[in-house]
Amino acid sequence: MGMTITEKIIAAHTDLEEVHAGQFVYAEVDICLGNDITAPIAIEQFETLGLKHVLNPDTIVLVPDHFTPNKDIKSAQNAKVLRAFAQKHQIKNYFEVGRVGIEHVLLPEKGIVVPGDLVIGADSHTCTYGAMGIFSTGVGSTDIAACFATGKVWLKVPETIKFSFQGKLKEWVSGKDLILYTIGKIGVDGARYKAMEFGGPVIEALSMDDRLAMCNMAIEAGAKNGIIEPDSCTEEYINSRAKRAYKFYSSDDNCSYSDIHTYDVSNLSPQVALPNLPENVCPVEDVSDIKIDQVVIGSCTNGRISDLRIAAQILKGRKIHPSIRLIILPGTQDVYLEALKEGLIEIFINAEGAVSTPTCGPCLGGHMGVLAEGERALSTTNRNFAGRMGHPKSEIYLCNPAVAAASSITGKITHPERIV
Amino acid sequence: MKGIIWKYGDNVNTDEIIPARYLNTTDLKELSSHCMEDIDPDFVRKAKKGDIIIAGENFGCGSSREHAPLSIKHFGISCVIAKSFARIFFRNAINIGLPIFESENAAIEINEGDEVSIDLDLSKIIDMTTKKEYSFSPFPDEMKGIIEAGGLMEYVVRSKHFKT
Structure with a gap:
């Protein structure tokens, strides 16, 4: 029997020729990621082993991105724990404030993760890197502690669901809309424990930024990983960035899928996920005129340069609605600098938006835009659980950057075609 | 394991189990003092x-934060029973030694306030209030090794699979 791309990458990280869904393996890890929330627990766990050294500091990446620049004293203490651990173990992939970006925007951009890798991260959105033909999955703090010591992770090889997207996307429809639509179809546990493999002509035509946004939200369908077979788009993205040799894998024709879904998305509108689950999805037209208080553009889902470009295209020469607070977070310092050079930041500030240094901040109600009781946000982030962005009685709607920008101008959820 | 049941629905997420406003600490006592706060403030x-906590499908979905199972474990909850668990919560629970059991019928039929005990030897969930018994899905052998060791860090020390 043939193997899926997910099975092939996992097999290549064991001493087995082949692995198949359901099999239990102990796999070698290429990159192991932690952040300022999850790594402090991992470091405490690692230290219980009494080891002097981590197995290989070059496989460890520490990204203090959630509550940085430090939002309070406790967060500063946690950031200090990361900094001290990175220094002690000579971890070169530690990113201090001023160099740091949102982890899942930063690692692809810097070429730290490369096609063919097996990556684990103590952050659920580690599945993002599947867009580059990587097996990449979110785990917990103890998993990465064990990996610091041994370089390995325990895994059950997942079944794969294949999603084939047919047709041609309309204007203002993006990778974010494809993944919201998909989650709406299969539900928040529709791919629980499974791999989601995205393909078809629509994916082949999709930019890497959009592919990253899609795979980022595989976890919102419960998946272990999202993955896209690498192609010329992947090659173009990675060849100037890669820090290591890389390898392209693809699924065999005779591999086994647990399910295959084919969607014709030619008539798909921009999608919006209503509170309080990412599966509560509808076309933007169905919810136009819902009033909002705050708009957030950024995050590990939509904080890349093409996301900012499309927002700027809509906001150029316009002002946001007087009752709206617009917060824009470039995903990394490089994204920020590029946006500055292209004049996007000037457009945002002239539109009366607030532009922040890269941070996960508002996505999880941490800082830089926490919601009050009864407030409603429209956000390009990935989760709309009740109260996630602040007060337990606040609401979140999810959308793509174009819808977010258009809605910030009208003060209510708006299709971009009504503005431009 | 024996205790009173607290019952919740489907898709209980880790933001509800331990909201991010408390993730600036790793202090287990403090984390456990906010256990389940945004789904059940009391x-x-x-x-x-x-x-014992009992819930529907996909318990622990969302963020990978290990603070969620840690807050439940260190509050003193003896185990969590659900129709199904989200995968990162599932592995975190195994890795830190929080007992979890998948049992669809138990999750449907057992009521809040019932007194329930778990018989590990017989793989049974026993509702002492209604006198009904339920089986739970057995763990794969590989996972039993981690559970029997008391958690992943203990297993790493012992297991040949993690030898470097």
Whole structure:
């Protein structure tokens, strides 16, 4: 029997020729990621082993991105724990404030993760890197502690669901809309424990930024990983960035899928996920005129340069609605600098938006835009659980950057075609 | 394991189990003092050590934060029963030694307030209030090794699979 791309990458990280869904393996890890929330627990766990050294500091990446620049004293203490651990173990992939970006925007951009890798991260959105033909999955703090010591992770090889997207996307429809639509179809546990493999002509035509946004939200369908077979788009993205040799894998024709879904998305509108689950999805037209208080553009889902470009295209020469607070977070310092050079930041500030240094901040109600009781946000982030962005009685709607920008101008959820 | 049941629905997420506003600490006592706060603000006042949480599908979905199972474990909850668990919560629970059991019928039929015990030898969930018994899905052998060791860090020390 043939193997899926997910099975092939996992097999290549064991001493087995082949692995198949359901099999239990102990796999070698290429990159192991932690952040300022999850790594402090991992470091405490690692230290219980009494080891002097981590197995290989070059496989460890520490990204203090959630509550940085430090939002309070406790967060500063946690950031200090990361900094001290990175220094002690000579971890070169530690990113201090001023160099740091949102982890899942930063690692692809810097070429730290490369096609063919097996990556684990103590952050659920580690599945993002599947867009580059990587097996990449979110785990917990103890998993990465064990990996610091041994370089390995325990895994059950997942079944794969294949999603084939047919047709041609309309204007203002993006990778974010494809993944919201998909989650709406299969539900928040529709791919629980499974791999989601995205393909078809629509994916082949999709930019890497959009592919990253899609795979980022595989976890919102419960998946272990999202993955896209690498192609010329992947090659173009990675060849100037890669820090290591890389390898392209693809699924065999005779591999086994647990399910295959084919969607014709030619008539798909921009999608919006209503509170309080990412599966509560509808076309933007169905919810136009819902009033909002705050708009957030950024995050590990939509904080890349093409996301900012499309927002700027809509906001150029316009002002946001007087009752709206617009917060824009470039995903990394490089994204920020590029946006500055292209004049996007000037457009945002002239539109009366607030532009922040890269941070996960508002996505999880941490800082830089926490919601009050009864407030409603429209956000390009990935989760709309009740109260996630602040007060337990606040609401979140999810959308793509174009819808977010258009809605910030009208003060209510708006299709971009009504503005431009 | 024996305790009173606290019952919740489908898709209980880790933001509800431990909201991000408390993730600036790793102090287990502090984390456990906010256990289940955004789904049930009174939980820490009404639940007692040894009690059992029961829920529907996809318990622990969302963020990978290990603070979620840690807050449940260190509050003193003896185990969590659900129709199904989200995968990162599932592995975190195994890795830190929080007992979890998948049992669809138990999750449907057992009521809040029932007194329930778990018989590990017989793989049974026993509702002492209604006198009904339920089986739970057995763990794969590989996972049993981690569970029997008491958690992943203990297993790493012992297991040939993690030898470097």
